[in-house]
Amino acid sequence: MSRRQSIYIEGFPHANPTPAACRVGQMLYSAVVYGRDPETQQVPADFDQQVKFMFTHVRNIVEAAGGSLDDIIKFTLWMSDKTQRDIVNRHWEALFPDRESRPARHTLDGNFTGNTRIQCDFIAVLAD
DSSP states (O other), rough: OEEEEEEHHHHHSSSSSSSSSEEETEEEOOOOOOOOOTTTTTOOOHHHHHHHHHHHHHHHHOOOOOOOOGGGEEEEESSSSSGHHHHHHHHHHSSSSOSOOOOOOEEEEEEOOOOOOEEEEEEEEOOO
16 A cells, blocks of 8 residues: 555635645645635635635645644645735635744745635645
8 A cells, every 4th residue: 555645625625636635644645726616616706715716625634634734744835816815815814823833934926717716735744
């Protein structure tokens, strides 16, 4: 049996033959995660909804791997309009309310197709 474990979640399938994340030992690395509606598989035009769905997928992915949000150590965000960080920060603070226990985060410019205006990936260190 492979040490590598592919992580898949309901409501967030990839078009390509890739999982939502991959775990080896305690390390979990996600693929790109964005704000697709888990029911319709469409990306809503509303940015706030995209952020909400994106962070919901993140939670579901880390939990499917056997971890929790507390295990995430690093986020990378790509945004088409970084002036909308206040919306992201509102969801971020709800997800990680303790300012003494938040993952590191880096935000880059993103260039997307369709309605997508934000996406992320993350790294987590899970308990044994």
